[in-house]
Amino acid sequence: MTLVGHELPEYYQPGANLSLNLEPTNTLLFLRFLRAFTPFSMGQAILVELDPGNDSSVLYLPQTFILKVFDPKFFSHRLPKGSRPARPWTLEAETTAAAARKEQNRGRDPDFEPWRIPEDDDAPGWEEWYYQNAELQYHAEISAYDRLKVLQVTTLVHYYGSGLLQLSQRSIAPHALLLEYIPDAKTLDQVDPKVVSANLLHSLLETTEQFGRLGIVHSDITPGNILLSPGNRPLRAVIIDFGESGIREDESDEEWQKIVRINRPGIPPGCASACKYFSGM
């Protein structure tokens, strides 16, 4: 049994080595773990640095950056809450789920049909469900960064790419995003409101307006998903965490406007994509 939300594994300890297969080239990237942003809820945001052993093909990456890992092993949903029982990760259930996925040829196609909530005693079923939700969040986040390229480096962080984290004694390699690190940041709820300028607030509002025009609804704009830096006298504000975002596909202008309206910040977020599979739990 592994506790989630309480203890970090040895590969998330300062100085630990990590390796990642960059997509789509499959280049192996060697990293060193620096710190984790805990507690984890869905993704795991960790700060890493490049290992000197990397070849020059990865020189476009900064020395330190955020790795946002979608490893279902650490989902906080596994912790007991109210009438919901604990659903601890086990290698056995992960391996059974991974074997069934392979046998049924359910690969990493982003358009897969998500499963319904499994029966209580179906441990591999839960493992599959957590895995699918990790994949949905990952696909939502990379799709959003892709559509919102024009906003990166101002009110969004720079998205450098993605890869598969290689972990020993596991039956899956979790997806991860490589993101610009905002040093000395505080979330909107942690800063003194007096130091947040009208200009910064205006830039955030303008950005949320742009999301809709660029075919994205964020669905989770909370103070915890807005970073201000430097924290004691902010000069930059960025919106992070697109794991629950919805992407415009073939909706008409009218349909899309309605979706944007429902998902407008301040209104209880409608579940645009991945989050709907967690609703009611």
Ligand SMILES: Nc1ncnc2c1ncn2[C@@H]1O[C@H](COP(=O)(O)OP(=O)(O)OP(=O)(O)O)[C@@H](O)[C@H]1O
């Ligand atoms: N680019 C970044 N630079 C600096 N800190 C970051 C960055 N991205 C994430 N963090 C830190 O990690 C925390 C979690 O990140 P994020 O919200 O993306 O993950 P999450 O698992 O979706 O979290 P949650 O579900 O709690 O909102 C942030 O609140 C912030 O403290």
Ligand SMILES: [Mg+2]
């Ligand atoms: Mg968040």
